[in-house]
Amino acid sequence: MEEKLIVSASPHIRAKTTTTNIMLDVIIALMPAVVASIIIFGFRALMIIADTVLVAVLAEFLSRKVMKRENTVTDLSAVVTGLLLALNLPVGINPIFAAFGSVVAIVVVKQMFGGIGNNFVNPALAARIILLSSFPTAMTTWAKPFWFREGAVDAVTTATPLAMYANGETTSLSDLFLGTTGGCLGETCALALIIGGAYLMIRRVISPVIPLTYIGTVAIMSLIFGQDILFQLLSGGLLLGAIFMATDYTTSPINTKGKVVFAIGCGVLTFLIRNFANLPEGVSFSILIMNILVPLIERATNPRPFGEKESKNA
Amino acid sequence: MDKANLPLPKNPFRTRGGAKAPHRKNTLDSESVVMPCPKQVILPMVQHIGAPCKPTVKAGTLVAIGDVIAESEGFVSAPIHATVSGKVSKIAQVKLSTGQMGDAVIIDSDGEMRISENIKPPVVETAQDLLDAVKASGLVGLGGAGFPTHVKLNVPKDKKADTLVINCAECEPYITTDNREAIENTENVLNGIVTVMRLLELDRAIIGIEDNKPEAIKLLKKAVKDSKEKEAERICVLPLKARYPQGAEKVLIKACTNRVVPVGKLPLDAGCIVMNITSVAFVSSYIKTGIPLVSKRVTVDGSAVAEAKNVIVPIGTPIKDVIEFCGGYSEPCAKLISGGPMMGISLASDEFPVLKQNNAILAFNEKDAVLQKTTDCIRCGRCVQSCPLSLMPTAIANSVKLKDIDALNKQGVMVCMECGSCAFNCPAHRPLVQTMRQGKAMVKSAPKK
Numbered sequence: 001m002e003e004k005l006i007v008s009a010s011p012h013i014r015a016k017t018t019t020t021n022i023m024l025d026v027i028i029a030l031m032p033a034v035v036a037s038i039i040i041f042g043f044r045a046l047m048i049i050a051d052t053v054l055v056a057v058l059a060e061f062l063s064r065k066v067m068k069r070e071n072t073v074t075d076l077s078a079v080v081t082g083l084l085l086a087l088n089l090p091v092g093i094n095p096i097f098a099a100f101g102s103v104v105a106i107v108v109v110k111q112m113f114g115g116i117g118n119n120f121v122n123p124a125l126a127a128r129i130i131l132l133s134s135f136p137t138a139m140t141t142w143a144k145p146f147w148f149r150e151g152a153v154d155a156v157t158t159a160t161p162l163a164m165y166a167n168g169e170t171t172s173l174s175d176l177f178l179g180t181t182g183g184c185l186g187e188t189c190a191l192a193l194i195i196g197g198a199y200l201m202i203r204r205v206i207s208p209v210i211p212l213t214y215i216g217t218v219a220i221m222s223l224i225f226g227q228d229i230l231f232q233l234l235s236g237g238l239l240l241g242a243i244f245m246a247t248d249y250t251t252s253p254i255n256t257k258g259k260v261v262f263a264i265g266c267g268v269l270t271f272l273i274r275n276f277a278n279l280p281e282g283v284s285f286s287i288l289i290m291n292i293l294v295p296l297i298e299r300a301t302n303p304r305p306f307g308e309k310e311s312k313n314a
Numbered sequence: 315m316d317k318a319n320l321p322l323p324k325n326p327f328r329t330r331g332g333a334k335a336p337h338r339k340n341t342l343d344s345e346s347v348v349m350p351c352p353k354q355v356i357l358p359m360v361q362h363i364g365a366p367c368k369p370t371v372k373a374g375t376l377v378a379i380g381d382v383i384a385e386s387e388g389f390v391s392a393p394i395h396a397t398v399s400g401k402v403s404k405i406a407q408v409k410l411s412t413g414q415m416g417d418a419v420i421i422d423s424d425g426e427m428r429i430s431e432n433i434k435p436p437v438v439e440t441a442q443d444l445l446d447a448v449k450a451s452g453l454v455g456l457g458g459a460g461f462p463t464h465v466k467l468n469v470p471k472d473k474k475a476d477t478l479v480i481n482c483a484e485c486e487p488y489i490t491t492d493n494r495e496a497i498e499n500t501e502n503v504l505n506g507i508v509t510v511m512r513l514l515e516l517d518r519a520i521i522g523i524e525d526n527k528p529e530a531i532k533l534l535k536k537a538v539k540d541s542k543e544k545e546a547e548r549i550c551v552l553p554l555k556a557r558y559p560q561g562a563e564k565v566l567i568k569a570c571t572n573r574v575v576p577v578g579k580l581p582l583d584a585g586c587i588v589m590n591i592t593s594v595a596f597v598s599s600y601i602k603t604g605i606p607l608v609s610k611r612v613t614v615d616g617s618a619v620a621e622a623k624n625v626i627v628p629i630g631t632p633i634k635d636v637i638e639f640c641g642g643y644s645e646p647c648a649k650l651i652s653g654g655p656m657m658g659i660s661l662a663s664d665e666f667p668v669l670k671q672n673n674a675i676l677a678f679n680e681k682d683a684v685l686q687k688t689t690d691c692i693r694c695g696r697c698v699q700s701c702p703l704s705l706m707p708t709a710i711a712n713s714v715k716l717k718d719i720d721a722l723n724k725q726g727v728m729v730c731m732e733c734g735s736c737a738f739n740c741p742a743h744r745p746l747v748q749t750m751r752q753g754k755a756m757v758k759s760a761p762k763k
Contacts, residue, residue, distance in 0.1 A: 006683050007662050009748035011734030012655040017741045117692040254695035305726030306703035311576030
């Protein structure tokens with residue numbers, strides 16, 4: 001035999017799923033929310049999304065280049081981060097602020113900690129919180145749905161359903177379900193988020209454990225404290241957070257038990273912040289706090305090897 | 315434990331994890347063909363787990379099929395027999411498929427395939443007779459591991475076995491040799507099971523077989539039903555969900571009996587003896603004919619093989635002869651695997667011989683052989699979900715990187731059976747099995763506390 005044979009460790013065949021496929025699935029799952037945001041908040045929504053995505057990809061490319069590391073743009077994770085960040089911003093945000101958010105997410109939160117798989121908090125969420133504390137007014141000025149039919153974006157503003165609720169005003173469930181309320185680009189349309197979440201679960205990209213436990217916890221807390229359950233579930237960033245942010249692989253526990261603990265923590269914190277803190281919304285902070293606790297949760301919930309219990313009893 | 319009270323399962327018990335490996339059982343219906351006599355056979359002294367054999371013949375000795383050519387005094391070992399008739403040409407150091415060097419007896423065949431006159435069927439009436447006969451037959455676990463069978467059947471006084479689990483899961487892609495054994499040798503399978511049950515006083519036998527082998531399941535069920543032996547009432551054929559790695563010993567025991575083998579212990583500690591279906595059929599044929607383990611059925615398949623076949627080859631036949639018998643390479647071979655694609659060993663050359671425990675030879679073209687580039691772990695957890703033994707491969711990989719022996723022990727790296735489910739499912743294509751092996755080596759070489 002003249003040809004050299006390849007010698008490598010088993011297994012010699014691999015499943016077809018790759019990191020890029022997974023990221024592509026997440027992008028596909030976000031498309032309903034993207035389309036909904038463009039319908040509800042107009043062409044400017046698309047501009048913000050394009051802005052954050054392009055800047056995120058560029059930041060990923062340049063930071064890898066400067067650090068003399070392999071180019072990782074093709075894994076599409078920067079696209080996902082850019083998309084998620086855009087969906088967490090109000091439509092009226094200054095595009096330069098949004099671009100700054102992308103740079104923070106990719107360079108500071110992700111690449112400085114080693115790139116994909118090594119960041120300890122969700123890059124898009126951390127960037128959102130940094131933007132919120134840097135530009136509090138811009139980040140909390142909410143355009144009315146279909147503002148573009150009436151005039152300039154900052155002229156036609158409204159409050160989010162949760163802020164209105166704090167002032168005793170109610171929002172109809174159909175508005176919440178279809179997303180025709182004030183809020184971040186991607187958080188308002190529950191329908192689009194549920195479609196995306198179902199797609200991810202059917203494709204087995206995410207397990208239903210975190211979204212269901214998170215949402216379930218908020219529902220139970222609402223019941224205990226006598227709140228309107230459906231309103232609590234459909235308003236604010238809960239669905240976006242529970243389906244797309246809390247399920248981020250890198251910043252959530254790997255094992256199922258850990259996922260349950262993590263998601264219950266997210267749910268309890270979200271409810272407490274919404275109802276007892278001086279903030280109308282708490283999804284971002286809750287997930288971020290739980291992100292930081294992941295190593296501890298994992299340490300307490302790691303599965304034990306098959307047969308270990310039996311060998312101790314023997 | 316009250317005898318004759320153990321239930322015969324109707325449905326498999328729950329097992330964890332695994333990989334949705336493709337089946338690719340292209341040779342499911344390919345009847346075995348006997349390969350013509352090779353010119354030369356190479357018989358390495360290590361064809362089993364345990365002490366290597368020492369040659370009992372010299373260059374120039376004339377041998378016939380079934381003559382002992384090497385044995386060992388170690389208990390965990392199995393003698394080696396001549397697999398062709400002819401003359402021992404030399405005893406030489408050869409490179410083994412593991413990459414190490416080892417002694418081998420090389421026999422030039424005279425082309426007659428003469429069976430030794432010394433062969434006579436053994437008398438097997440007691441458990442001890444059975445153990446002696448199995449040891450003399452040179453049988454090792456034919457599923458792939460190569461553990462000497464007589465060691466497995468030897469139940470120490472302080473332990474009790476009640477269940478015989480027959481492994482016909484054959485969960486590795488491509489391989490269909492156990493399937494063919496069940497179809498072509500159904501009678502021997504059943505007789506072997508009955509003999510082992512009777513002599514070792516086992517209460518029940520469960521044949522675990524993946525449900526992608528419908529013909530074998532049908533024939534086995536029929537044979538059990540038609541059998542007149544009283545043990546046959548205590549035998550059941552249990553179709554298992556076809557999901558890799560159902561045939562892994564601990565997984566199979568769980569699926570068939572719902573028992574868990576404790577960490578670091580053997581199936582006997584769960585009251586089970588596990589035998590591969592081809593091994594148990596061989597026991598029966600050996601008792602009948604006295605011909606020791608001299609040939610082996612192997613599945614030859616893969617994208618670079620001209621005709622996929624099940625071939626019965628004399629042990630020690632060079633792989634290239636077997637490939638030639640299957641029409642040669644249809645395109646340049648880039649990877650050659652002894653065994654299945656999930657756990658088999660990739661070979662550096664096709665000059666290696668077929669060994670006792672080999673059950674497949676797979677040759678792949680360039681496209682199938684090149685593995686995708688490794689990227690960073692994204693902590694997706696697919697490895698954790700797919701581990702049948704509840705390990706956390708990604709966490710173990712971190713400990714390997716940090717050379718943290720304490721953490722490796724705690725995470726149970728030694729429990730890993732290297733089934734490859736984690737690496738198969740990894741979207742970042744990380745070489746997790748290789749990392750597990752590194753981790754095991756670290757633990758083994760660390761000073762004991």
